[in-house]
Amino acid sequence: MTTSTTDALRLTVLVGECDTRRHRPLYSEIVHRAHAAGLAGASVFRGIEGFGASSLVHTSRLLSLSEDMPVAVVVVDTEERVRAFLPEVDALVPEGLVFLERCEIVPRPGRDDAVREGRG
Numbered sequence: 794m795t796t797s798t799t800d801a802l803r804l805t806v807l808v809g810e811c812d813t814r815r816h817r818p819l820y821s822e823i824v825h826r827a828h829a830a831g832l833a834g835a836s837v838f839r840g841i842e843g844f845g846a847s848s849l850v851h852t853s854r855l856l857s858l859s860e861d862m863p864v865a866v867v868v869v870d871t872e873e874r875v876r877a878f879l880p881e882v883d884a885l886v887p888e889g890l891v892f893l894e895r896c897e898i899v900p901r902p903g904r905d906d907a908v909r910e911g912r913g
Contacts, residue, residue, distance in 0.1 A: 798897035802872040833870040
């Protein structure tokens with residue numbers, strides 16, 4: 794049996810956990826704007842170790858650096874909708890890595906019904 798998939802685009806934004814915008818965590822601001830823009834979904838993942846442009850390694854193993862861990866905000870939707878959201882990301886993220894990847898969504902049984910009923 795072959796499962797049909799839907800082409801999509803995954804937007805990933807890598808920022809620091811302590812980065813803020815409008816007195817809220819930057820990752821939260823991105824998620825709330827993605828939601829307001831009607832995108833299909835967004836999730837935030839906290840890293841346990843990493844480094845970026847500063848070349849400073851942040852790790853959860855060192856108490857002095859554990860406050861500003863790397864955070865990945867992942868948004869998935871159609872290419873058109875994700876690309877339309879990019880100006881919002883550009884306005885919010887002056888530093889940090891932003892990248893796009895083509896992906897496929899594998900439909901889950903009953904998921905479309907849940908989304909239509911507002912339970913998704």
